[in-house]
Amino acid sequence: MTIANVEQTRAPAIFAAGVTKRFQTNGSTVIALESLEISVKPGEFLSIIGGSGCGKSTLLRIVAGLERNDEGVVTVGGNSIQGPGLDRGMMFQDSRLLPWLTVEKNLAFALTRVPKQDAKERIAEAIDLVGLKGFEKAYPHQLSGGMAQRVAIARVLVNRPKVLLLDEPFGALDALTKIQMQQELLRIWDRDRPTVILVTHDIDEAVFLGDRVAIMSNRPGTIRKIVSVQLPRPRDRSSEAFVAVRKLLYGEFFSTANTTGSVEYEI
Amino acid sequence: MSAADIVVMRTESRSKDYRGVLFPLAVLLAWAFASHWHWVNPNLLPSPIAVVTTAQKHLYTGDFWLAVVSSLGRALGGYLIALVLGLTLGVVLGKSRVSNRLGGPLFNAFRQVAPFAWIPLISAWFGGGEATKVVFIATVAFAPVTLNTIEGVQAVAHEQVELGQVFQLSRWRFLRAIAIPAASPRILAGAQLGLITAWLATVGAEFFLNIGPGITMLLVEGRMLGEMDLVLFGIAAIGLIGFGLNVGFNAIESRLLRWRPAVRGT
Numbered sequence: 087m088t089i090a091n092v093e094q095t096r097a098p099a100i101f102a103a104g105v106t107k108r109f110q111t112n113g114s115t116v117i118a119l120e121s122l123e124i125s126v127k128p129g130e131f132l133s134i135i136g137g138s139g140c141g142k143s144t145l146l147r148i149v150a151g152l153e154r155n156d157e158g159v160v161t162v163g164g165n166s167i168q169g170p171g172l173d174r175g176m177m178f179q180d181s182r183l184l185p186w187l188t189v190e191k192n193l194a195f196a197l198t199r200v201p202k203q204d205a206k207e208r209i210a211e212a213i214d215l216v217g218l219k220g221f222e223k224a225y226p227h228q229l230s231g232g233m234a235q236r237v238a239i240a241r242v243l244v245n246r247p248k249v250l251l252l253d254e255p256f257g258a259l260d261a262l263t264k265i266q267m268q269q270e271l272l273r274i275w276d277r278d279r280p281t282v283i284l285v286t287h288d289i290d291e292a293v294f295l296g297d298r299v300a301i302m303s304n305r306p307g308t309i310r311k312i313v314s315v316q317l318p319r320p321r322d323r324s325s326e327a328f329v330a331v332r333k334l335l336y337g338e339f340f341s342t343a344n345t346t347g348s349v350e351y352e353i
Numbered sequence: 354m355s356a357a358d359i360v361v362m363r364t365e366s367r368s369k370d371y372r373g374v375l376f377p378l379a380v381l382l383a384w385a386f387a388s389h390w391h392w393v394n395p396n397l398l399p400s401p402i403a404v405v406t407t408a409q410k411h412l413y414t415g416d417f418w419l420a421v422v423s424s425l426g427r428a429l430g431g432y433l434i435a436l437v438l439g440l441t442l443g444v445v446l447g448k449s450r451v452s453n454r455l456g457g458p459l460f461n462a463f464r465q466v467a468p469f470a471w472i473p474l475i476s477a478w479f480g481g482g483e484a485t486k487v488v489f490i491a492t493v494a495f496a497p498v499t500l501n502t503i504e505g506v507q508a509v510a511h512e513q514v515e516l517g518q519v520f521q522l523s524r525w526r527f528l529r530a531i532a533i534p535a536a537s538p539r540i541l542a543g544a545q546l547g548l549i550t551a552w553l554a555t556v557g558a559e560f561f562l563n564i565g566p567g568i569t570m571l572l573v574e575g576r577m578l579g580e581m582d583l584v585l586f587g588i589a590a591i592g593l594i595g596f597g598l599n600v601g602f603n604a605i606e607s608r609l610l611r612w613r614p615a616v617r618g619t
Contacts, residue, residue, distance in 0.1 A: 150519065151518075152515055152519070154517060169518070170518045170519050170521060171521065172520070175519075176519045178512070180512070182512055182516050184513070184514070184516075184530065184534070185530065185613065186534040186535075186537075186610075186612040186613075187530070187534075187612070188612075195520070195522070195526070195530040196520045198520060198521055198522060198523070198526065199521075224610045225611075226612075227612070227613070227614040246518070259594055314538055
């Protein structure tokens with residue numbers, strides 16, 4: 087392997103530096119993000135936790151191309167972002183299924199640049215992957231919240247994006263369904279190894295899923311700490327090590343000391 | 354949960370409520386008793402039996418059915434014109450800001466004009482015959498179709514627009530997969546209102562321009578002859594046809610909007 091190759095594999099899948107985003111509301115300026123820096127390795131699962139209104143969704147929306155940063159650099163796969171693209175799959179907190187399309191067609195409409203026969207196979211595969219076989223012809227109103235989110239996951243996956251951007255995808259689900267969905271997500275991640283950024287306000291979820299957990303500070307939003315979670319997978323939520331990481335994050339999250347930095351904790 | 358549960362959910366919404374029939378039946382009964390005991394002047398309010406007898410007489414004549422077909426024909430003709438123009442104008446006014454600025458005030462002013470005010474103008478332009486009636490019906494039914502189409506096409510949620518961006522939909526695909534279906538409940542509501550209005554306008558047009566066969570002739574004839582049983586039969590026929598049009602429309606609508614959870618009553 088040449089040095090250039092080594093460099094390439096080390097190049098971040100997602101890179102952000104000096105990212106600032108301001109919003110105008112009623113004449114006053116709100117700074118949603120300020121000088122934010124983050125780097126995500128290819129195939130890495132990064133969890134970002136932060137309180138509501140800290141700008142974590144804004145960061146995700148910038149990476150998705152739905153929002154533009156006012157200052158700073160954001161790159162995906164080394165290229166700066168020019169609007170949304172199929173290389174990035176964005177999943178929202180609400181499933182955003184189109185109520186007038188069946189499960190199957192909700193996936194089909196997302197597949198824009200694929201030949202028909204290929205599309206059929208991909209849809210069947212995605213439906214199978216999220217365990218919704220037999221529900222292809224169901225309309226969204228006939229599904230439970232968990233099932234709707236499964237369809238949303240499947241819809242993101244049909245385009246086989248290299249990057250998954252998940253904006254509190256399980257925030258509206260009940261505790262049991264949530265755990266089930268987290269396991270499914272890990273299974274899917276393990277299979278294709280996309281780069282994932284998961285935004286959540288659930289510390290438990292962040293630790294269970296992430297290779298690293300970034301803590302965002304409130305107003306203006308910036309990354310305060312990054313904790314590397316070096317626990318073997320599958321992770322046991324009741325294990326001592328898991329609880330220790332969670333405790334550390336709780337401490338960081340609610341610490342009054344407002345020190346900013348990217349100190350990496352290793353456990 | 355299995356696929357079988359979906360079937361159950363679907364059939365649950367099919368149960369119908371027949372209570373709406375009870376009140377009309379009670380009124381009918383009261384009417385029958387009032388006539389039977391001569392509490393009312395039969396010249397002003399004939400008995401239900403007299404009305405039924407008149408109905409029977411007319412139902413077997415070709416004239417009656419010619420009248421029905423003529424009225425339905427002009428109603429649907431005018432409605433179709435209103436539908437085409439209303440949908441087109443509604444999409445244009447709803448989607449293009451410039452044309453909304455230009456055409457919006459004029460359309461709103463047009464809506465404020467009482468329908469019958471158009472009759473002198475329309476009959477001057479289109480003569481006293483069939484064309485005038487159809488144009489009048491179209492003029493009246495056009496407003497609700499247009500108005501609801503404007504609001505329908507503006508109702509596409511921001512979240513759904515974003516979805517189109519995220520999945521890189523082409524303009525055409527966005528229109529077909531998101532914009533049109535999102536607008537369809539409102540547009541169909543307008544189309545239904547337009548159909549009801551078209552039928553009402555048909556009766557109005559036939560009253561004011563009573564040339565040629567039409568269901569309203571029963572009323573005109575009945576009034577001139579002083580036969581209230583004929584008038585009542587005419588009213589019943591007009592009402593039943595209107596009801597039938599509505600039922601037919603509902604059937605089409607619920608087929609088109611079958612993706613919606615069943616929350617609508619009968």
